[in-house]
Amino acid sequence: MAASQVLVRSISQAAPAKVNLALHVTRRREDGYHDLESLVVFADIFDELEARAAPADSLEISGPFAGALGAGPGNLVMRALAAFRVRWPHLAPPGLAIRLTKNLPVAAGIGGGSADAAAALRIMAELAAGTVPVGELADLAAGLGADVPSCLLSRPLVARGVGEILSPLPEFPPLHVTLVNPMVPVVTADVFRRLEAHDNDPLPPLPAPLTRPAQLGLWLGETRNDLEAPAIRLVPEIGGLIAALAAMPGCMLSRMSGSGATVFALFGSGAQAHEAAREIRRLHPDYWVSAAPLLGAASRP
Known part of the structure; x- marks a missing residue:
């Protein structure tokens, strides 16, 4: 999709709730993180992101759990936009004003922030000026958080490692x-x-x-x-x-x-x-x- 298309319309993405049906901790790694094996599914309950053209990236948060989050550069949505622009500056669309409707509770074990970041990456990839390699986008997601790669897919899968090894x-x-x-x-x-x-x-x-x-x-x-x-x-x-x-x-x-x-x-x-x-x-x-x-x-x- 040509990046200029973002200027004439808005685009929305759902950020579904993640559910770990099973989660086994199999090893503590030398770096202090843990290797896991988890059966992950997603429910048809979601936050929603809407993006419109803007001079620069920004984030507005509404919804029942908006008060639990800040909209500054530390928010995972803003971090996802920034990371995409650093990785693919020649493909990234112009500035985006993101409106996040926060329907899922925060720090709740259902990947709300990770799902929001994944939805932001999907928006950026859809509006990019060229094809974004799927594997490289997944690697970028893993750098944002352990649950972001699985949320990028939002379909039933088994996650291993710290969450970056996925088997849909x-x-x-x-x-x-x-x-x-x-x-x-x-x-x-x-x-x-x-x-x-x-x-x-x-x-x-x-x-x-x-x-x-x-x-x-x-x-x-x-x-x-x-x-x-x-x-x-x-x-x-x-x-x-x-x-x-x-x-x-x-x-x-x-x-x-x-x-x-x-x-x-x-x-x-x-x-x-x-x-x-x-x-x-x-x-x-x-x-x-x-x-x-x-x-x-x-x-x-």
């Missing part, structure tokens, strides 16, 4: 998710500092083809989130939410996502997921609660 799944069963956050921010580093075992077993092999919810349910029964126990020590409400969601009719699995504090429950139908969301809202009116289908293997944000 060719198929994935149709499922629905209920997400609940107790409105307590969690700092990922605080969770890792409380992690007792750093050399846990990797994920078991995934069934192939993975097309039926029952297959996934059996596989998930052999997995875990290694960050769940240390996060519960920090935020005990997480454990109560996991138990409450597990008791909901039709729940296949309830577990924490990422480093928390968001908890998810998997369901085979949208009706079950929305009913669970209604009940949690009744019990915890101050919590963030949402229900949506998971994005499939063929989905694109």
